[in-house]
Amino acid sequence: MKIGVMGAGAVGCYYGGMLARAGHEVVLIGRPAHVDAMRHAGLLLETQSFTERVPVAASVDPAAVAGAGLVLFCVKSADTADAGAQIAPHLPPDAVVLSLQNGVDNTERLQALLPQAVVPAVVYVATEMAGPGHVKHNGRGELVIGPAARGGDIARLLQDAGIPTRVSANAIGELWAKLILNCAYNALSAIARLPYGELVAYAGVKEVMRDVVAECLAVARGAGVSVPGDVDEAVRLIAATMPAQFSSTAQDMARGRRSEIDHLNGYVVRKGAELGVATPANRVLHTIVGLLEARIGAPPGG
Numbered sequence: 001m002k003i004g005v006m007g008a009g010a011v012g013c014y015y016g017g018m019l020a021r022a023g024h025e026v027v028l029i030g031r032p033a034h035v036d037a038m039r040h041a042g043l044l045l046e047t048q049s050f051t052e053r054v055p056v057a058a059s060v061d062p063a064a065v066a067g068a069g070l071v072l073f074c075v076k077s078a079d080t081a082d083a084g085a086q087i088a089p090h091l092p093p094d095a096v097v098l099s100l101q102n103g104v105d106n107t108e109r110l111q112a113l114l115p116q117a118v119v120p121a122v123v124y125v126a127t128e129m130a131g132p133g134h135v136k137h138n139g140r141g142e143l144v145i146g147p148a149a150r151g152g153d154i155a156r157l158l159q160d161a162g163i164p165t166r167v168s169a170n171a172i173g174e175l176w177a178k179l180i181l182n183c184a185y186n187a188l189s190a191i192a193r194l195p196y197g198e199l200v201a202y203a204g205v206k207e208v209m210r211d212v213v214a215e216c217l218a219v220a221r222g223a224g225v226s227v228p229g230d231v232d233e234a235v236r237l238i239a240a241t242m243p244a245q246f247s248s249t250a251q252d253m254a255r256g257r258r259s260e261i262d263h264l265n266g267y268v269v270r271k272g273a274e275l276g277v278a279t280p281a282n283r284v285l286h287t288i289v290g291l292l293e294a295r296i297g298a299p300p301g302g
């Protein structure tokens with residue numbers, strides 16, 4: 001089965017690379033610098049256990065998804081609508097689109113554009129682009145995917161390629177659990193320009209995070225979502241296990257790029273307003289990040 005990857009960035013290149021390395025026909029669709037490098041010398045896949053150059057097809061043309069039975073959709077949340085519209089005319093009717101994105105509404109937004117099955121995936125990985133056509137895997141790599149008609153087959157295909165995958169009937173709840181971590185850490189790390197260890201050591205930060213988490217849980221409850229696990233413990237563990245890490249929002253801001261904040265705290269604020277749940281702490285964080293992004297000239301969120 002041909003596999004298309006929409007968004008040849010950190011996540012797309014890691015998972016697409018693992019699948020290509022396992023012998024699947026994979027095409028990575030991305031920006032010219034990465035595509036040119038991969039066409040010339042393959043994808044440089046640097047993981048914690050091996051480093052390999054993986055031959056892979058690459059294109060800047062969204063039409064390259066034609067003929068794909070599975071598409072990994074790996075753009076940032078702000079690019080979901082544009083990238084979804086670009087692949088829509090070229091997708092086979094029976095393709096399955098797996099959304100490998102943070103935030104809880106990408107599947108819904110993508111499904112509104114596509115008649116094909118769109119399945120959410122919770123992505124537990126740390127990966128980055130270290131240069132054109134060069135992906136660096138810094139840890140983990142598991143996926144939790146939502147149920148789908150061919151969910152079992154897709155999970156097996158991923159497993160066989162060395163990607164630990166399970167199917168969960170509550171993938172949306174798991175996406176919310178991750179969203180809550182993002183809401184607690186991402187904006188604060190970006191605003192303070194601090195890694196998590198220093199961030200939580202500052203007086204009052206843990207209390208702000210507690211307020212943010214309580215609001216998120218109230219919105220999730222209002223939306224009928226059951227958030228699995230011990231959320232407070234999960235929040236505590238982030239700073240304890242990655243004290244030197246800056247949030248992806250902080251990293252985007254440092255690069256002058258638009259972050260996903262509108263789909264993190266911003267989503268909680270919008271959903272809270274819709275459900276009549278107050279979200280003052282999330283609102284303040286979302287607004288301050290928006291102001292900072294406007295000051296550095298990052299394109300407005302979408």
Ligand SMILES: NC(=O)C1=CN([C@@H]2O[C@H](COP(=O)(O)OP(=O)(O)OC[C@H]3O[C@@H](n4cnc5c(N)ncnc54)[C@H](OP(=O)(O)O)[C@@H]3O)[C@@H](O)[C@H]2O)C=CC1
Pocket residue numbers: 006007008009010011012029030031074075076077079082083086100101102103123124125126127128129248260
């Ligand atoms: N990196 C990580 O470790 C993790 C990331 N995630 C989530 O995964 C998702 C993807 O993140 P990540 O891979 O880091 O992001 P990246 O920015 O590294 O990758 C996305 C790539 O897609 C490109 N792109 C966007 N729109 C198009 C388009 N229309 N056509 C072709 N290429 C396009 C982007 O180019 P450009 O930048 O020029 O727009 C970029 O190169 C996000 O939701 C993120 O939150 C989840 C867990 C971990």
Ligand SMILES: CC(C)(CO)C(=O)C(=O)O
Pocket residue numbers: 181182185186238245246247248249
């Ligand atoms: C979980 C967390 C907060 C880890 O850095 C993350 O996903 C992010 O930075 O976006």
